[in-house]
Amino acid sequence: MRQMGRWWSAVVGVAVVGALSFTAAGRSAAGTFIASLRIAKPQAVTVNLPSSPGSNGARQLQNMVGGMIAKNVNVLLDEADQPVASVEAAAKLAGFPAQLPRARTDPPTMIVMGAHAIEMIADRSQLRTIYAEAGKKDVALPEFVEGAKVAVRTARAIRTQHGNCPAPVANTLQNQIQGPPPPSTDNANCIVLVEGPAVSADVPSGLDMGPLMEIALELSGMSPIQAQAFLRTLDWKSTLMVSLPRNLRSFETKEVNGTPAMLLITAGRRGPTWELVWAKNGMVYVLTGYGNAGDAVPLANSIN
Helix, strand or coil, X not given: CHHHHHHHHHHHHHHHHHHHCCCHHHHHHHHHHHHHCCCCCCCCCCCCCCCCCCCCCHHHHHHHHHHHHCCCEEEEEECCCEEECCHHHHHHHHCCCCCCECCCCCCCEEEEECCEEEEEECCXXXXXXXXXXXXXXXXXXXXXXXXXXXXXXXXXXXXEEECCCCCCCCCCHHHHHHCCCCCXXXXXXXXXXXXXXXXXXXXXXXXXXXXXXXXXXXXXXXXXXXXXXXXXXXXXXXXXXXXXXXXXXXXXXXXECCEEEEEEEECCCCCCCEEEEEEEXXXXXXXXXXXXXXXXXXXXXXXX
């Protein structure tokens, strides 16, 4: 398990540093981050981030947050995803009933996404450095945060896919940087719904997860204003369940059956064109589509 923890820490470090390096301020933060990890010469590794919408891309946010909290992240549980043949089978394996977009009558393809758990020991000095580089020097960090244990657990989730969706691409480093190939017009009817419980976490009372989530969202492509608006719609535990789209262009606040939601619109020619996220009764929903963003809310309202 210790060996796995060291490997996961390297993955987390490269993921955070890679994201930081896209801006001038980020490059400075990246240098500090490498120094804080005492890595004399970073080694290239393959970061296995998912390439299809609604897969375990949420773990990218979790890895970023974990890599900011501690130098080493210990993976306690990492279940494989399992295809299922029916709604009943999905509910039995996931432990909660699956809800489907009733506006779609075509048969779905379903996968139960595996549970995941990580644990880390907080490094107060590293957190202070990252807050300073991110312009958040005023965030309180009590001394007792040093050495405190932090644990994040992600339960199983259900992924439902309708329509002619792009085939997954190989999880190579080049594909992760470039993103998936441009979808064809035949993919316009593709939608993917991921539903599952918000993460559970053990966090010391003196460690405010809000600023860490803001930094992670900004590293994922959001502006500070977008990150703050996102966290007003979803709390940090729900946000850690979300896989954010690439090339975010804009966002709109919406409602899904009376619940606040965030519609994310992408600018790139690769991947999905929109993503709608909301949380209700302890469950988080991420609906992704390749067609017209105007269809997002009506589709979401039909989920039951």
